Structure formats: C-alpha cells, structure tokens
Amino acid sequence: MKVGVNLINFGAATTPEVLLGWAHMAQEAGYDAVMLSDHVVGTPDVAARYAHFYDPLATLAFLAGVTQGIELGTTVLVLPYRHPLLVARLGANIDQLSGGRFILGVGVGHSKPEFAALNVPFTKRGAITDESLDLIRQMWTKDRVSFEGRFFSVADADTSPRPVRRPHPPIWIGGRSEAAMRRAVRFGTHWHPNWIRLPWLRDEGWPRLQELARELGMPVPGLAPRIFTGLTETANTDSVRLAGHGTLDQIRADVRAIEDLGAEYLILDVYGPPRSYDPANPAYEEDWAKLRMLAQKVFGRS
Numbered sequence: 001m002k003v004g005v006n007l008i009n010f011g012a013a014t015t016p017e018v019l020l021g022w023a024h025m026a027q028e029a030g031y032d033a034v035m036l037s038d039h040v041v042g043t044p045d046v047a048a049r050y051a052h053f054y055d056p057l058a059t060l061a062f063l064a065g066v067t068q069g070i071e072l073g074t075t076v077l078v079l080p081y082r083h084p085l086l087v088a089r090l091g092a093n094i095d096q097l098s099g100g101r102f103i104l105g106v107g108v109g110h111s112k113p114e115f116a117a118l119n120v121p122f123t124k125r126g127a128i129t130d131e132s133l134d135l136i137r138q139m140w141t142k143d144r145v146s147f148e149g150r151f152f153s154v155a156d157a158d159t160s161p162r163p164v165r166r167p168h169p170p171i172w173i174g175g176r177s178e179a180a181m182r183r184a185v186r187f188g189t190h191w192h193p194n195w196i197r198l199p200w201l202r203d204e205g206w207p208r209l210q211e212l213a214r215e216l217g218m219p220v221p222g223l224a225p226r227i228f229t230g231l232t233e234t235a236n237t238d239s240v241r242l243a244g245h246g247t248l249d250q251i252r253a254d255v256r257a258i259e260d261l262g263a264e265y266l267i268l269d270v271y272g273p274p275r276s277y278d279p280a281n282p283a284y285e286e287d288w289a290k291l292r293m294l295a296q297k298v299f300g301r302s
Contacts, residue, residue, distance in 0.1 A: 005270075022284075031301070035105065060102070078114075085139065143162075181209045197240060226269055231251070
C-alpha cells in the first residue's frame with residue numbers, strides 16, 4: 001500500500017517556501033505521494049476556513065521540478081469549476097513535466113457561493129463532472145478527439161502532448177455518497193473517500209462499491225481513502241471515532257484494517273474533523289514532526 005500526505009496549500013502563512021518544505025518533508029520521510037486541495041474563489045464561506053489558497057495544478061507543476069519519484073495529485077480538484085479541456089491539458093502537462101507522476105483526484109464541490117461566483121450551475125455539478133470525466137479520458141487516450149455532449153463539445157482536437165502514463169494518469173473519485181461511488185465505478189481508477197469511520201468503510205461503503213461494480217458490469221476501482229491523523233495520548237473511545245484519530249496503537253490498527261481491505265493508497269490528513277485547521281496559526285513544524293514520526297513508527301519508512 002502506498003502512503004501519501006495531504007499538503008496544506010492554504011492559510012495566511014503559506015508561502016512557496018512552506019510548500020517546498022511540505023514536499024521535501026514528505027519525500028525525505030519516505031512517503032509515496034503529496035496531494036493538494038482545491039478552491040478557486042475566496043467567497044466568505046471559503047475564506048473563513050481556507051484563506052490564501054494556492055491553486056493545486058499550478059502548485060503541482062511547481063513541485064514537479066523540485067521533487068523526484070514521489071507522486072503528485074489533487075484531493076480533490078473541484079472538476080465543475082474548470083473546463084475539462086483545460087484540466088486535460090494541464091494534467092497531461094504536469095504528467096509530462098513530472099515524468100509520469102500525476103494523479104487526478106476529483107470531486108463535485110459543495111460551496112454554493114463559489115459556484116455562483118464562477119457562474120456554474122450548482123444543481124448540475126454532478127452531470128457536469130460525469131461529462132467532464134468522459135471528455136478528459138478521451139483527451140488522454142486518443143490522438144484526436146471529437147465530442148458532443150450536454151455541456152461541452154469539441155471537433156477534431158489534437159491531444160498532444162499526451163500524458164506519460166498509459167493508458168492515462170490515475171483518476172480518483174472523491175466522495176462517500178451513492179452518486180460518488182457510482183461515478184468511481186464508471187469513470188475512476190480509484191475510489192477516494194475521506195474522513196471515514198472504519199466500520200462504515202468495511203461494512204457499508206466498500207461492499208456497496210463492489211456491488212455497484214457488479215450491477216454496472218465494470219471492474220471494481222482501487223481503494224484510496226484519506227484519513228484524519230489526529231494523535232492522542234489516551235485511547236479514543238468515541239463510538240463514532242474517525243479512522244486515524246487516536247493513539248499510535250489505534251492508528252496502527254486502522255492502517256492495518258484499511259490495508260486488509262486491499263487499499264492501494266492511503267492519504268494522511270493533518271487537518272479536518274475534529275481538528276479544524278486555523279489558517280492564521282499554522283502548525284507546520286508540529287505537523288511535519290508528527291508525519292515524520294508516523295512514517296517511521298507506523299509505516300516503517302526511513
């Protein structure tokens with residue numbers, strides 16, 4: 001199982017130097033991937049939690065030139081915010097610039113004010129995402145593409161330069177809803193639920209995804225969850241404990257349980273419920289020390 005880190009690409013103290021620090025920490029600690037989150041417009045709801053956002057695709061292109069070996073991805077890009085032809089081009093470019101290390105993780109988004117600011121219909125975000133994924137996959141796997149859909153069309157488009165990875169870079173589908181799981185089966189190489197509880201993943205989410213794959217007659221996508229790594233001194237006995245939130249022994253057990261399900265990737269978060277990230281008071285050094293320790297004591301990395 002590959003293990004990655006969700007890099008913090010927002011907050012008033014975030015700078016290019018801090019972004020480099022995150023990437024170098026992850027690479028030196030032996031992690032396999034760094035992933036970045038996404039927002040485009042600092043609407044009040046977004047700015048209250050995620051001020052000072054660095055665009056994930058621009059940042060990944062920047063990090064591609066200063067890292068080696070480690071995979072670079074989005075967790076998750078809000079796909080309806082951008083034209084799929086643009087996402088296909090930027091994704092292919094990043095994959096080329098990084099030597100085949102790009103992962104496209106996508107979601108449908110949730111901020112109504114941000115959708116309004118971008119003039120994208122909030123109620124159609126699922127349908128836009130599905131059509132976008134169809135078009136992106138074609139742009140990544142064909143030399144020329146003609147496409148006519150509800151929202152997008154293109155005639156005889158040249159797709160070069162194509163991504164390095166074949167048939168295309170991994171596509172991770174975020175979300176825990178029925179629609180997200182169905183989307184993962186139809187379009188994704190991996191299902192990417194975040195902030196999960198193990199009993200739900202083991203007994204409901206993962207079995208339902210496999211059932212949907214059988215219903216649709218399609219392969220089961222790989223499993224690539226994202227968990228909140230909140231380290232506590234005493235055991236977390238909360239009946240609805242999030243995976244990754246507890247003592248070192250509890251985190252080890254959570255990781256083993258996720259690996260036993262056959263997960264191909266696991267992404268670690270240092271922010272999220274029950275700890276919200278304070279953009280005005282970042283704890284980079286503390287977070288980096290915790291992730292270095294987890295790399296050694298949980299994952300056996302150097």
